[in-house]
Amino acid sequence: MDTLVRIMDEKLAGPMNKLANQRHLRAVRDGIVATLPLIIVGSFFLILGNPPLPKDWGVYKFLVENAPKIVLPFRMTMAIMTLYATFGIGYSLAESYDLDGLSGGILATAAFLLTFTPVNVPAVAALVKDGVLTAEAAANLTLPVAGFVLPIANLGGGGMFVGIVTAIIAIEIFRFTDRSGFKISMPPQVPASVSRSFEVLVPTAIVVTLIGGITYWLGFDWHGFIATLVKPLLSATDSLPSVIIQVLLVTVFWSFGIHGVSIVGSVARPIWLQLLDANQAALDAGKALPHISPEPFFQWFIWIGGSGATIGLAIAMAFFAKSAYAKSLGKTAFVPAVFNINEPVIFGAPIVLNPILMIPFILTPVVLAIIAWFATSLGFVARVYTVAPWTLPGPIGAYIATGGDIGAVILNIVLIIVSFLIYFPFFKIYDNKLYIEEQEN
Structure with missing residues (x-):
């Protein structure tokens, strides 16, 4: 065991930490994480539009009747999250290069929007076609004859990978023009804000011409192309083997003191968000939710108490320690x-590099993942479709994430018990070891 620990520390810790801090992955992580407040708050409005209440209640009827208006904040936040994330990615990546973050965020957002082709459609006809109004009702409305529209689905999770790619392209062009001196420099007497605007003129011209030319003149479908590439990955990510692999990666990294969620999340979070976005779109359309394992699935059915599902160990230590x-x-x-804050346990017990507690730390989330995956796939528990604040106690978070499913609450409690049962024998071995050492000293 000591040899394995030494090899992991020497050969793996350094490269993995470098990967976690790689500037592009860090920018993607920071940009997406910055949108979480909008995602969480916006998701609550989706719950209000689909209330987990008895259908004969007056408040249920009121919420359902007014659902089109109630969910509008959701459509302007969570439903277009990639628009916000792209700005955050551009801002973070630009600052990592010591460039102006605000200019970088705006440039990245523009690059992303240039992958869309606005369509000029008759506004009334569009409403009638979507079933929002009858032809008679639409005829009595005063609406513009036509208007430009964008596909809102690709402004949300569906366009996340396009947003990441175009944001990186835009900031790399920004960096190139800055480092090569290929920019407009103003005299020192010019205010800094004005000077920055002129410095970004050249990279802006390049980005608009390049991305716009590829989209509008070459007719390249960014979103269709990326969706084709990512579709097999999304299908694989939603499978039980993929869930187990992700769980193992997180816990094994953590066992050696490497922040597993930072590493795995940097790569997996865009996929998790696409799965969540697809579930929300299906719910909004009145269809069955297609995906099992968006990020809230991990949060409320696997990482109960934090990475490693350490809630069971915390209970054992608090009430059964000798x-x-x-x-x-x-x-x-x-x-x-x-x-769900478990750093005191991970580094205090410690679990890191502790051969006794590392075993249940890796084993417990795998067992929980298998139980939760089958419970969800077999329909015993509703699928998650919204993001609850990660600091909520497990049963409450599971209830909110599934839109008020009591089965999710029961499953969460059962999984906490399972976590305790798996951790307990290993905890007793470790606790007895500590007790003997205390007696000897």
Whole structure:
């Protein structure tokens, strides 16, 4: 075991930390994470439009009747999250190159929007076609004859990969023009804000001409092309083997002191968001939710108490410890664990490089993932479609993420019990070891 720990530390820790801090992956992570407040708040409006209440309640009837207006904040936040994420990616990547972050965010957003072709359609006809109004009602409305529209689906999770690619292209062009001096420089007397605007003129011209030319003159379908490439990946990611692999990667990295969620999440989060977006679109259209494992599935059915599903270990330490150290740490770590904060346990027990506790730390989430995946795929538990704040206690978060499914609450409680049962024998071995050491000293 000592040899394995040494090899992992020497051969893996360095490269993995470098990967986690690679500027493009870090920018993608920062840009997407910055949209989480909008995603969380916007998702609540989707729940209000599809309330988990008895259908004979007056409040249910009111919410359903007014659902088209209620879900509008969702459409302007979560439903177009890639638009916000692209700005964040551009901002973060530009700052990593010591470029102006605000200019980088705007440039990245423009590059993303240039992958869309606005369509000029009759506004009334579009409403009638979508079934929003009858022909008679539409005829009595005063609406413009035509208007330009964008496909909102690709402004959301469906366009995430296009947003990432175009944001990186835009900022790399920005960096090239800055480093090569191929830019318009103003005298020192010019205000900084004006000077920055002129400095970005050249990269803006290049980005608009390049991305716009590819989209409008070459007729390249960015979104269709990327969707074709990503579709097999999305299907694979939603499978049980893929879920288990992701869980193993996170926990194995954490076991050696490497922030597993940062590494795996940098790559997987765009995919998780596309799965979540597809579920929300299906719910909004009144269809069955297609995907099992968007990110909330991991949060509320696997990472209960934090990475490694350490809620079971926290309970064992808080209420069943014999050694003074474990008992004291348990009292300290139990409340944070209830709210999914487990750094006190990971580094305090510790779990990192601890051969006794590493085993259940890796094993428990795999068992929980298998149970939750089958419970969801067989229809015992509703599929997740919204993002609840990650600091909520597990049963509450599961209830919200599934739109008010009691089965999700029951499953979450069952999984907490399973976590405790798996951790307990390993905890007793470790606790007895600590107790003997305390007695000897």
